[in-house]
Amino acid sequence: MITNWTRELRYKKYSDWSNEYISELKERGSNSIWHSKYHIEPDFGLLNDPNGFSFFNYEYHLFYQYYPFGAVHGLKSWYHLTSKDLIHWENKGIALKADTKYDSHGVYSGSALSIDEQLLLMYTGNVRNEQGERFAYQDAAWMDKNDKIKKEEVPLIKEPPTNCTSEFRDPQIMKIKDNYQVIIGSQTSDEHGKIAVYQGKELHSLHFTGFLNFTDNPTGFMIECPNLIEVNGQPVIIFCPQGLDHQILDYQNIYPNCYVIGQDLDWNNNTVKEPSSINNLDEGFDLYASQVLKAPDGRSLSVGWINLPDLIYPNDQDDWTGSLSLIKELTIKNKQLYQYPIAETKMLRQKKIDFQNEQVGKNFELELTVPANQRTSLKLFKTDHNYLEITINALNGIVTVDRSRTKFPLNKEFGEIRRSTVTAHQEIQLNIFVDNTICEIFINNGLKVQTLRYFSEPDANTIDLTGSYDQINVWELKK
Ligand code: FRU
Numbered sequence: 001m002i003t004n005w006t007r008e009l010r011y012k013k014y015s016d017w018s019n020e021y022i023s024e025l026k027e028r029g030s031n032s033i034w035h036s037k038y039h040i041e042p043d044f045g046l047l048n049d050p051n052g053f054s055f056f057n058y059e060y061h062l063f064y065q066y067y068p069f070g071a072v073h074g075l076k077s078w079y080h081l082t083s084k085d086l087i088h089w090e091n092k093g094i095a096l097k098a099d100t101k102y103d104s105h106g107v108y109s110g111s112a113l114s115i116d117e118q119l120l121l122m123y124t125g126n127v128r129n130e131q132g133e134r135f136a137y138q139d140a141a142w143m144d145k146n147d148k149i150k151k152e153e154v155p156l157i158k159e160p161p162t163n164c165t166s167e168f169r170d171p172q173i174m175k176i177k178d179n180y181q182v183i184i185g186s187q188t189s190d191e192h193g194k195i196a197v198y199q200g201k202e203l204h205s206l207h208f209t210g211f212l213n214f215t216d217n218p219t220g221f222m223i224e225c226p227n228l229i230e231v232n233g234q235p236v237i238i239f240c241p242q243g244l245d246h247q248i249l250d251y252q253n254i255y256p257n258c259y260v261i262g263q264d265l266d267w268n269n270n271t272v273k274e275p276s277s278i279n280n281l282d283e284g285f286d287l288y289a290s291q292v293l294k295a296p297d298g299r300s301l302s303v304g305w306i307n308l309p310d311l312i313y314p315n316d317q318d319d320w321t322g323s324l325s326l327i328k329e330l331t332i333k334n335k336q337l338y339q340y341p342i343a344e345t346k347m348l349r350q351k352k353i354d355f356q357n358e359q360v361g362k363n364f365e366l367e368l369t370v371p372a373n374q375r376t377s378l379k380l381f382k383t384d385h386n387y388l389e390i391t392i393n394a395l396n397g398i399v400t401v402d403r404s405r406t407k408f409p410l411n412k413e414f415g416e417i418r419r420s421t422v423t424a425h426q427e428i429q430l431n432i433f434v435d436n437t438i439c440e441i442f443i444n445n446g447l448k449v450q451t452l453r454y455f456s457e458p459d460a461n462t463i464d465l466t467g468s469y470d471q472i473n474v475w476e477l478k479k
Contacts, residue, residue: 001028001319002070007132010067010074011105014097017069025069025319032318033458036435037363037479038348039306040064040081040089040324046071047322049170049225049289050303051078052112055296056119057145059084062303063095063121064324065109071316076106078123080147086301086327087344095149096121102137102155103127109170109225109289110138119143120203122182124169125155136160136168138184140203157182161196161208163189168196170225176267182206185223185239193223193241197270212237214260214272220244224255228265229292231300232332235265235272238281238290238302249278252415254308257281257288261337279337283420284401284441284450285410287325300330302339306438306451311411314455315437325451326433326440340446341433349475358462363477366432366463369470370394372425376467380434381456387464388439388454390432397424399443401450408455420448427470435477 001024002009029035029044041047045068052063059082066079080095096107103125110123125137138157143149160168167187174181182198195214200206212226220243227238237260244256259281262272281290282304290304304325307313313321326341345365353360360366362381370376370392379387389402404416422428422444431442441450465472 001317005070005072005074010072012069012075014068014075021069028318029320032315032320034315034318034437034455035320036323036438038477039326039435039438041322042066042068042079042320044320045069046073046320047079047305047324048073048076048307048309049109049305050291050324051109051123052119052121053291053293053301053303054112054114054119055293056112056114056143060086060293061112061119062089062324063112064305066094068094070319071313071321076108076126078107078121085344085347086342087347092147095143095147096123096141096151098126100125100151101127102139107139111172111291113173113175115175117145120173121149122156122171122173124171126169134166136166138171138182156203156206157184157198160186164194164196165189165191167222172227174228179267180206181267183212183226183228185226186211187222191221192218193220193243195223195226195237195239199267210270212270212272214262214275215278216275217248217278218245219278225289225291227290227292229294229300229302229330231261231330231337234332235262236260236300236330236332236337237262237272238292240289241278244278249280251280252418253285254310254414255288257290257304259337261332261335281339282449282451283418284452285403285414285418286453287451290325292330299342301342302328302330304451306453308411313410313453314408323438328446336447338446339449340431340442341440345433348477350478351476353474353476355463355472355474358464360463360474361461361476362434362436362456364434365475365477366430366434367471367473368392368430368432370428370430371468371470372427374468376465376469379464380439381454381460382462382464383457383460386457386460388456390430390441392428392430394426394428395424397422397426397428399428399430399441399448399450401441401452403452403454406454407457410453410455418450418452420450422448433477
């Protein structure tokens with residue numbers, strides 16, 4: 001196992017890694033006790049952002065940022081998966097590699113758009129010169145119906161706008177009426193996080209039209225992974241501001257994944273009308289870089305990366321890390337954004353578990369209703385000393401998740417408790433999807449969401465429930 005990841009090693013060519021080393025990685029990955037059953041994750045290596053979430057040639061396509069040779073951020077590729085139903089995914093292998101002068105140091109995040117008979121993949125080509133200076137190109141490649149990929153020879157966007165630094169990445173390309181419209185995460189020279197907007201009738205005539213006006217607040221020193229989607233007739237901007245002022249948004253994670261809902265979007269002025277305040281998309285410990293898709297049936301979908309940038313997790317030791325969240329449907333009801341696993345997720349249900357014996361295993365869905373003015377506590381993965389505690393207090397409308405009682409502490413410097421608030425004195429509905437180290441918690445049908453990791457002891461399979469509840473259902477979920 002490599003313990004000293006120098007820059008040279010991180011950028012070492014894929015073909016220079018020995019078969020012997022790759023076999024070792026595979027073995028360590030397959031022996032790891034931390035893999036999940038029904039989430040997308042690599043057998044070995046590092047997964048980060050979801051990319052190119054799209055529907056093309058009668059199936060869904062999803063890619064992710066991938067570095068195969070260890071649990072570190074090295075030379076990135078796009079790894080490809082396809083699915084007919086958004087639940088069963090087929091691994092297609094690495095689709096885009098860093099192999100041209102416009103992406104020599106990483107094929108970074110981006111999006112996909114179905115155009116005529118092909119899928120356009122638009123991504124950031126990360127390039128560094130010998131002094132280590134960064135250059136960011138916005139590149140393109142075409143995938144045909146046989147998954148054959150051909151890169152465009154020159155970038156669609158060759159440099160950041162003037163007054164922006166080379167922290168310029170993660171293009172989302174859209175077709176709006178007759179124009180291509182692209183939004184890109186950026187940083188101004190005076191270090192403000194912005195979303196740059198490009199427009200063009202042709203892909204090779206994209207030009208900068210300004211920054212997106214979507215909030216009156218400053219948005220940190222850099223914005224990563226901006227995404228726009230229409231949900232129930234309203235524009236929703238999903239983005240990852242780095243260095244966001246805690247006065248503007250209460251968050252504890254190193255970087256939050258946020259959203260703003262508007263009433264309308266005026267592309268002539270790059271303006272989101274009547275934007276909401278900046279909200280946390282996820283109030284848990286470990287969700288970042290969500291990407292969206294308008295599905296052919298009209299549903300608005302999202303998927304995120306479970307893990308945060310710059311943090312360390314116990315399974316890094318096994319040379320693999322990172323998973324994708326469940327696919328969630330986004331809706332707006334009573335002016336509020338809801339996120340909930342798509343209905344197809346029910347396909348994962350296997351047998352119903354009799355909750356009375358409290359043995360639930362490590363891969364299950366739990367549904368629970370706590371009556372108004374009651375307080376209920378769930379201790380998941382309970383052993384003599386450790387557990388993940390979820391307290392649902394319908395008296396004050398606060399759901400608390402506490403992961404401090406653990407044998408495997410995680411990034412404690414960012415706190416070990418997260419709270420979500422809903423209306424007090426009302427019944428609270430809770431749906432939890434547990435998959436070994438992953439826990440996705442949906443409060444009141446997804447009005448609030450907490451996604452997190454918790455590493456439990458191998459034999460920790462029980463839930464301890466105290467307090468009252470109206471109804472409880474538990475299903476074992478399958479691979
Ligand atoms: C976000 C991010 C993106 C970048 C990618 C590189 O997690 O930093 O901004 O394109 O990851 O892997």
